[in-house]
Amino acid sequence: MPQQTQITPVNSNDQTDANVVSISNTKLYVLDTNILLHEPLAFTSFKENDVVVPMTVLEELDYIKDSNKDVARDARVSIRAMEDLLHDATPEQMLAGVSMSGLGAGENGPTGALSIFADLLMPDNQQIFTSNENDNRIINVALHLQVKLAPRQVILVTKDINMRLKAKGAGMGLVEDYRRDQLISDIKYLCKGYHVFEGNFWEKVQLVESHTEGRDTIHNIPRSVLPEAYINEFLIDETRQFAGIVESITSNSLEVLDLGYERLMSRRAWGISPKNIGQAMALHSLLDPHIDLCILTGPAGSGKTLLALAAALEMVIEKNMYDKIIVTRSTPEIAESIGFLPGTEEEKMAPWLAAITDSLEVLHKNDENTKGSMSYIMEKANIQFKSVNFMRGRSIQNAIVILDESQNLTASQLKTIITRCGEGTKLICGGNLAQIDSNYLSAVTSGLTYIVEKFKNFSGSATFNLDGVVRSRLAEFAEKEL
Template identity: 65%
Template sequence: MSSLQQDDNSKIYVLDTNVLLHDPLAVYAFEEHRIVVPMTVLEELDNIKDRKKDVSRDARLAIHALEKLINGASPELVQEGVEIEHEGSGTIGTLSIFADYQLLKDTSGSEWMPMDGPDNVIINSALFLQRQYTPHEVVLVTKDINMRLKAKGAGLNHVEDYRRDKVVEDIALLAKGFIELEGSFWGRVQDCKSTTEGRDTIHTIDASILRQSYVNQYVIDDTESFAGRVIATHEESTDLLDIGFERLMAKHAWGVHPKNIYQGMALDSLLDPDIDLVVLSGPAGSGKTFLALAAALEMTIEKGLFGKIIVTRSTPEIAESIGFLPGTEEEKMLPWLGAVTDTLEVLHKNDVSPQNSMQYIVDKANLQFKSLNFMRGRSITGAFVLVDEAQNLTASQLKTLITRCGEGTKLVISGNLAQIDSNYLSPVTSGLAYIIERFKEFDGSANVYLDGVVRSRLASFAENNL
C-alpha cells in the first residue's frame, strides 16, 4: 500500500469477510478513506461462493464488486491502492489487496496472534498496518463480536462494527407504527376541521399535536376514546382518518378477532388492499404469524383479491442445505415453517375433520411454501406473500425479496428482534429493523409493533420475567 503523508487525515479500514458478506458493496461505504482487503478475506470468499447456501450469492456479489474496481489495474497498483470515485460526493478513496501471506511470515513473537485461523491472520494484518502507518488510524471492521474482543486484546487500537446499515443507534428508537397518547386525544385538540368522504371521516389537526408523524401511522389514546390513522402530513397540519376504537377492535379475518388494540391496528393494515407492505414486529406470542395468515386466507379465499399465498422464512444455518432433506421443495420447507402449519391447525381445530379442512384450505388458497433461495429471479404477481422470522435476514436479502414483488402483490414481513439467531446481526442491524425505518414514510406501507403476549398467561409471564 502506498505511503501516507503526515498531513493525510484519511483512515485505513481493514475489512473482515463477514462485512462483505453482509453488504457486498461495502467497499463504497468509506468515502475518502483507504480500504484494505487482506488476501485471507479473498480466500474465504472464494471458499464460500460455490457453497449451496444463501450466503454464496453475497460472496459472488462481493467478488464482482472488487473485480470491477481493480479490473485493468497493475499488480503494483492493486497493492498500493486503486482509486474509488464516489459519485455525488466528489470524494476519492482507495482499495488495496494486502498480501498477508508474504508480510506476516515471521509471527513467532509475542506481539502477534497465533496464525491458526483466518480471523487471527486478519487481526495480524491490521496489527501490521497499525505498526507500519503510525500515527494514522488503522481500523478493523468486523461484525464478529468475539473477533472485535480478540483484536482489542491483541493491541489493535481501533475496532468497529460495520455501521452503514445501522438505521438507529438504539432499538428503543425504532418506529413502532403508532403513537399512543396519554389521556384523551380530544383533550389535546384545540382546533379541528372534519370532513366526510363517503363513509370516512377525516380530521385535520395541528401538526404539533403529533410532532413527527408519517403516513399510515396509527394514533390511539389510553382512554380508548379515539383511534385513527395518519393519511397525509403537511407542514402545519396532519390529516387523520377516524377509524374508531370500537371499530378497530371489531376487525376480523377468517374468524379471528383482535385481543388487544395492537392486534386491531395490525388487522386493519393487513386487510387494507391499498397497503402493499405490512411489517409486524413484537415478542413471541403476540400474534404476528396468526394474524398474517388469517388475513391472507380472508383476502385470498373470501374476498378473492389474491390468486395464491406464498409463505417463506429465513432458515437457520443448519437448515440452509435443504437439498439433503427428502421430498419436494415445499416438503423440505415444512420443518422450518412449523409456526405456519401450527397456525392453520388452530384456525381449524373445531372443524369436523380438521385435517381435511386444512388440506382443502391449502388447495383452495393455493398455499405455497417456498425457500428464500428459490425466490430470487422470480416476478411475483397477484399473491399474498408472508415472510416469517425476518429478524434473521439482512437488509440485502429483504431488498432482493421486495424487488421481486409485482402488481397485485401484498407483502407481510414479520419477526421478533429479540430472537436473532445470526452471528453477525444485532437488533439495530437486522434487515427487519432496516425495512421498518426505511419504509416508515412510504405511503404504501404500514408497520405495527404488537405490544403484549396473547398466546397464554404462561408465555406472557415468561416474556416479562425471564
C-alpha cells in the same frame, strides 16, 4: 490503466513493508470478511479514507462463493466488484492502493484507495498471534499497520464481537462495527406503527377541522400536535376514546381518519378477533387492499403469524381479492440446501414452516375434522410453501406473500423478495428482532429493521410492533422474566 493514488510503499526493498501504505491525514480501514458478506460493496463506503483487504479475506470469500451458504452470492458480488476496480492494476499498484474515485455517484462517492495486503508473507516476528486461524491473521494485519503507520489512524472493522474483543486485547487501538447500514442507533427508537397520547386525545387537540366522506369522518389537525408523524401511523389515547390513522401529511397539518376504538376492536378475519389494540391496528391494515406491505414485529406469542394467515385466508377465500397465498421464510444455515430433504419443494419446506400449519390448526380446531379442513383450505386458498432461496427471478402477481422469520434476512435479501412482488400482490413481513440467528446481523442491522425505517413514509406500507404476548400466561411470563 487504473488511477494510482499517492499511497506508496514505505520501503519497497522490504517484502513485508511493500504492503504498507504511507502516512496520510485520512484514516485506514482494515475490513473483515463478514463486512463484505453483509454488504458486498462495503469497501466503497469509506469516502476519502483508504481501505485494506487482507489476503485472508479474499481466501475466505473464495471458499464461501462456491458453497451452499446463503451468503455465497454476496461473496461473488464482492469479488467481482473488487476485480472490476483492480483488473488493470499491476501487483505493485494493488499492494500500494488503487483509487476508488468514480465508483460512487456524485459527491458521495469514495475518493480513497483500495489495496490488498499479502498477510501470508508476514514474518512470524511481526505477528502477535502465532496460531493460524483466519481471524488471528486479519488482526495481525491491523496490528502491523497500526505500528508501521503511527500516528495515522488504523481501524479494524468487523461485525464479529469476539473478534473485536480479541483485537482490543491484543493492543488494537481502534476497532469498530460496520454501521453504514444502521438507520437507528438503538432498537428502542424503531417505529412502532402507532402513537399513544396521554390522557384524552381531544384534550391534546384543541384546533381541528372535521368533514365526512361517505361514512368516514376525517379530521385535519395541526402538524405541531405530532411533528414526527408518518403515513399510516395509528393514533390512540390512554382513555380508549379515540383511534385514528394518519392518511396524509402536509407541512402544517395531518389528515386523520377516525376509525373509532370500539369499531377497530370489532374487526374480524377468518373467525378470529383481536385480543388487544395492537392486534386490532395490525388487522385493520392487513385487511386493507391499499396497503401493499405490512411489517409485523414483536415477541414470540404476540400473534404475528396467526393474524397474517387469518387475514390472508379472509381476503383470498371469502373476499376473493387475491389468487393464492405464498408462504416463505429464511431457513437456518443447516437447512439452506433443502435438496437433502425428501419430497417436493413444498414438502421440503414444511418442517421450516410449521408455524403456518400450527396457525392453520388453531384457526380450524373447532371443526369436526380439523385435518380434513386444513387440507381443504390449503387447496382452496392455493397455499404454496416456497424457499426464500428460490424467490430470486420470480414475478409474483395477485398473491399474498407471507414472509416469516424475516429478522434473519439482510436488507439486500429483503430487497430481492420485495422486488419480486408484481401488480396486485401484498407482502406481509413478520419477525422477532430478539431472535436473530444470523452470524452477521444484530437487531439494528437486520433487514427487518432496515425496511421498517425505509418504508415508514411510504403510503403503501404499514408497520406494527405487537408488544403483548397472547399465546399463554406461561409464554407471557417467560417473555417478561427470562
